[in-house]
Amino acid sequence: MECADNPRNKCAACYRQFNRMEHLVDHMRTLFHSVHEPTCGVCKKHCRSFESLREHLIGPLPKQECRNAFNIRGCKFCLAILDSPYALRVHQDRCQLSGVNHGISAYMANLGLRDSLTIDNGYSRGPQVVALACKTVGGGSDRSLDLCARVCIIDEKENIIFHTYVKPPIPVTNYRYETTGIRPEHLRDAMPLRQVQRKVQDFLCNGEPTWKIRSPKGGKARILVGHGLDHDLDKMQVEYPPIMIRDTAKYPPLMKTSKLSNSLKYLTQAYLGYDIQNGIQDPYEDCVATMRLYVRMRRQVHRRQDYPLASDPQNRNNFASWRQNELERMSPEEMLAISRSDYYCWCLDSA
Ligand SMILES: [Zn+2]
Ligand SMILES: [Zn+2]
Ligand SMILES: [Zn+2]
Ligand SMILES: [Zn+2]
Secondary structure (H helix, E strand, C coil), X not given: CCCCXXXXXXXXXXXXXXXXXXXXXXXXXXXXXXXXXXXXXXXXXXXCCHXXXXXXXXXXXXXXXXXXXXXXXXXXXXXXXXXXXXHHHHHHXXXXXXXXXXXXXXXXXXXXXXXXXXXXXXXXXXCCEEXXXXXXXXXXXXCCEEEEEEEEEEECCCCEEEEEEEECCCCEEECCHHHHCCCHHHHHCXXXXXXXXXXXXXXXXXXXXXXXXXXXXXXXXXXXXXXXXXXXXHHHCCCCCHHHEEECCCCHHHCCCCCCCCCHHHHHHHHHCCCCXXXXXXXXXXXXXXXXXXXXXXXXXXXXXXXXXXXXXXXXXCCCCCCHHHHHHCCHHHHHXXXXXXXXXHHHHHC
């Protein structure tokens, strides 16, 4: 700190100041700064997540200049800085969304109207995106084993594609009625788990063998959006390649810290501006919230680069291939220019 402001040793992305150039080089090797990080609209500082950008803008120790601009023309949902207070009003009216009427979806699930998933054999255009959510009931003698009891899948336009109760393979010992709204009669003649598993699996792969799914582009398999999908897929015994999964609980820009997820309830409140999961929870509501978060993240405008990921073979060791002394001679901006993201930014789905 005593080695005051030496712009030579200041990270061009997060503005951290280092006493020695070699420390800045180490920082750049491990931080994976990139054009895909959430960035302050005023000072252009890169943040690891929207949570840390929010902190940068509103506190507890905000940067004064940035806070002032944010107070006047910053969107409290997506954290963008608009050109004027008027532009902000117009923007924020669209940025804040309202909840969905899930009475209709519950009605259809009761009628069993939406349980025939169809496979379109790849005739549809482009990669298709669907969101999935489950609700679980309890099984086992201590009633804590999660059993999938309700599944919903929607398309990008929030239309219900699949919505059904599921009959678990073992007895239910806790219906968790206060949050699931599920009663024994809902599950008695419901679709057996095995059948649900097969339908969902086939629907996601869409005629593509699982081993062939290597990229979100070009194939017939669908991009799957959700929150905590590991858990949902595990309960349904569905296997799906990570490369096709967009999980709002695991996407670094939406996480609380590098290890901790935010809840879907929090994300929906903070980034979309409405409340979910009050009282009885409908998986349709979760599907809509995750899909909206996904679409918003995909819409981010980031500079296009030929090989945007640190893991792209063309970039492998993009730092290691340079000698330490070569890196130390670069300017912080030059180092940032060769740095690439260590996560797949969802804006890349829009190309
Ligand atoms: Zn940095
Ligand atoms: Zn991006
Ligand atoms: Zn700033
Ligand atoms: Zn906004």
